[in-house]
Amino acid sequence: MTTNEREFAPITEDEPRLVTETGIDARVAMLIEPVLNSEGFRLVRVRLSGQNGATLQVMAERADGTMTVEDCETLSRMVSPILDVEDPIDRAYHLEVSSPGIDRPLVRKTDFAKWRGHVAKLETSVLVNGRKRFRGTITDVDTDMVTLFRDQPSMGDENTNVIPFSAIADARLILTDELIRASLTADKAARATRGLETEHDDFSGDAPDAETP
Secondary structure: OOHHHOOOOOOOOOOOOOOOOOHHHHHHHHHHHHHHHHOOEEEEEEEEEOOOOOEEEEEEEEOOOOOOHHHHHHHHHHHHHHHHHHOOOOOOOEEEEEOOOOOOEOOOHHHHHHOOOOEEEEEEEEEEOOEEEEEEEEEEEOOOEEEEEOOOOOOOOOOEEEEEHHHEEEEEEOOOHHHHHHHHHHHHHHHHHHOOOOOOOOOOOOOOOOOOO
16 A cells, blocks of 8 residues: 555544653643643643753644644643643743654554554564564554564564554654655645645755655
8 A cells, every 4th residue: 555545544532642651741641631632632742851951842733633833832821820730840841832743753543544654663662573673664553553564674584563552662753755745745735624824835855854764
């Protein structure tokens, strides 16, 4: 199945995430996720980092995959009062609300289904076929498993790996020219459906920072 032929699985706002947070990140996620869902957004990831002092990154998107600058500003205004009242972080921090980006984390089963045909990098919490790290093209997705066809196989390694969703600890797309084109096309279609102005209309070539599988 080619990228243009793949069928996107339906996205539901209440679909649980496969990859979730621990510690303070989990506490923040628990506080803000119901509010995001009530306004038609889905939480992708929460991460507290020590960069620039301390930065709390909240990554989110709408069910159609779009996330405008205005959406980010809206969510920032929504979650800031909750975090101020609940005070889950014991030091000063900067709140950063963003979209998942093109080389996005894959945190739900439908993320894998939507981006079937593209290259992803996965880490598992347990050994799968003697390994914990995988990279390859997403070729198949079912209820319990995702199948990767390795784009950089080593001598003696299997070209195809079937990985249980229950074992995935982290996953994200790898930036390639094909992914950039597909992402911009999907974003343009979603924005048109919402009646928004389309960004990146001048895109017409390869991205210099994309990896070549």
